[in-house]
Amino acid sequence: MIINTTGLVDRELYVTGMAWSPTYLVNAGTPLLFEAGFYPIAPVYVKDIKKVIGDNQPSYLFLTHVHYDHCGAASYFRQNFPGIKICTSKRAAEILKRPNAVELMTSLSRNFEHIAEDLPGIDRNDILHTDFEPFVPDIVFDREQTFEAGPSLHVEVLVTPGHTRDMLSFYIPERKILIATESAGCRSHTGEIISEFLVDFDAYVESLKRLSVLECDIVCQGHHFVYTGDDVERFFDSSLRSALAFRDHVAELLDAEHGNIEKVVERIKREEYDPNPGPKQPEAAYLLNLKTRVSHLAGLPRAHRN
Secondary structure, X not given: OEEOOOEEEEOOEXXXXXXXXXXXXXXXXXXXXXXXXXXXXXXXXXXXXXXXXXXXXXXXXXXXXXXXXXXXXXHHHHHHOOOOEEEEEHHHHHHOOOHHHHHHHHHHHHHHHHHHOOOOOOOHHHOOOOOOOOOOOXXXXXXXXXXXXEOOEEEEEEEOOOOOOOOEEEEEOOOOEEEOHXXXXXXXXXXXXXXXXXXXXXXXXXXXXXXXXXXXXXXEXXXXXXXXXXHHHHHHHHHHHHHHHHHHHHHHHHHHOOOOHHXXXXXXXXXXXXXXXXXXXXXXXXXXXXXXXXXXXXXOOHHHHO
């Protein structure tokens, strides 16, 4: 099954806030949160989470990486869930100390604030009109490990670079749930899987292959969709094929456009972004990521590109 709504998935896993960029809640004896979505709609996530857990308090918030649409509401969660501990990779903790990184998250969050005002189902009273609030993680993972999150509840912390250098994935073996987000690619509303490597194509493919052999019944991507049952294996197979096909397509376009990265970006945007009916990534953020992907592939040795 492929799920594209908020609410209960299975095995106490909930999609909360908005399916476009969710916070995942595992409502076990000790509620756990994964990802923190967009800052401007932080109250939407909190309200949705509280509908499930009532007066209970989540103990941990696990972040796969610190892009603005994955860590945005972390500080707001800390304010509204006393005692919650925010968990990131060591690289993510270092990124959060950089003024230029915080400035970029603030700018992109401001752009999303205007988009949020027109989203169906979002109450305008729940939109924050203040700047993104940076935060300091409470728990920093400097290696892979199995983290005891509660009685008979463990989170395996996996280092899965490629999308970003600070990228983690989280696997809950007791429930066979994998929170992979962009480490495994993201299916758009056109059905196409977008390969989300930004810093290292080879590392991205290796991370994807590694995640694909885990014993998973539920896989959570970073945006829109959750896969269950037989669709898990189909998703991983499609994601790997899409990554290799995208690499080859970019190589062909670079040849056709005589290495002009801007023209290649324009052509891929027309193919990949424009037909997508949405909701989708804001155009400025999409173009920033797309140019990074194309530039990375353009820098690979010619023989390695196809």
